[in-house]
Amino acid sequence: xxxxxxxxxxxxxxxxxxxxxxxxxxxxxxxxxxxxxxxxxxxxxxxxxxxxxxxxxxxxxxxxxxxxxxxxxxxxxxxxxxxxxxxxxxxxxxxxxxxxxxxxxxx
Amino acid sequence: xxxxxxxxxxxxxxxxxxxxxxxxxxxxxxxxxxxxxxxxxxxxxxxxxxxxxxxxxxxxxxxxxxxxxxxxxxxxxxxxxxxxxxxxxxxxxxxxxxxxxxxxxxxxxxxxxxxxxxxxxx
Numbered sequence: 481x482x483x484x485x486x487x488x489x490x491x492x493x494x495x496x497x498x499x500x501x502x503x504x505x506x507x508x509x510x511x512x513x514x515x516x517x518x519x520x521x522x523x524x525x526x527x528x529x530x531x532x533x534x535x536x537x538x539x540x541x542x543x544x545x546x547x548x549x550x551x552x553x554x555x556x557x558x559x560x561x562x563x564x565x566x567x568x569x570x571x572x573x574x575x576x577x578x579x580x581x582x583x584x585x586x587x
Numbered sequence: 588x589x590x591x592x593x594x595x596x597x598x599x600x601x602x603x604x605x606x607x608x609x610x611x612x613x614x615x616x617x618x619x620x621x622x623x624x625x626x627x628x629x630x631x632x633x634x635x636x637x638x639x640x641x642x643x644x645x646x647x648x649x650x651x652x653x654x655x656x657x658x659x660x661x662x663x664x665x666x667x668x669x670x671x672x673x674x675x676x677x678x679x680x681x682x683x684x685x686x687x688x689x690x691x692x693x694x695x696x697x698x699x700x701x702x703x704x705x706x707x708x709x
Contacts, residue, residue, distance in 0.1 A: 512693045516632075523684055523702055524632065529695035567632050571694040574648040576622070576634040
């Protein structure tokens with residue numbers, strides 16, 4: 481199974497800040513890495529797919545990069561609605577493992 | 588617009604069974620791979636398993652914790668996905684989401700239902 485390690489587990493930031501979340505996999509997944517946002521008491525929502533492709537309707541302040549085993553999600557200019565938990569997920573092989581999540585909180 | 592609606596959750600005793608359903612609309616259901624993902628209270632997301640599209644043989648894969656106890660099926664004529672859960676354990680307590688994914692890579696989970704809560708407790 482491919483292990484997915486996400487960091488940090490949580491971070492505090494202010495509106496307008498730039499934040500970056502990283503994800504590492506135990507073996508190469510090329511660019512089969514997706515990012516999801518989950519606000520409290522709601523279903524996850526796809527933000528980025530294929531490591532760097534912005535899902536339709538997602539604001540351009542979100543961006544993804546990486547390939548192989550190291551990936552990152554950046555939010556450039558944090559907005560109030562961005563305070564949520566973010567998960568990465570590999571879709572290279574089964575089981576489709578998720579990272580542990582990163583909770584972005586208001587400083 | 589794509590809609591996924593899960594149903595069938597509830598309280599069940601350890602060792603019991605439950606069947607969840609997920610009705611889909613707004614997309615060609617038979618062409619989609621369908622997944623179940625769960626989230627235990629206060630925890631992260633865990634992939635449960637998937638069933639491939641009709642053209643890909645409707646084959647299934649499962650995560651290790653549920654393999655042999657859970658079974659995923661689909662009725663494309665009813666645009667409905669199912670999750671049959673047997674021999675339930677306390678650790679199966681979670682919100683269960685159904686999701687769509689593409690048949691070709693990167694197989695993003697692009698649409699999610701609202702989830703249905705399963706509580707396993709005596």
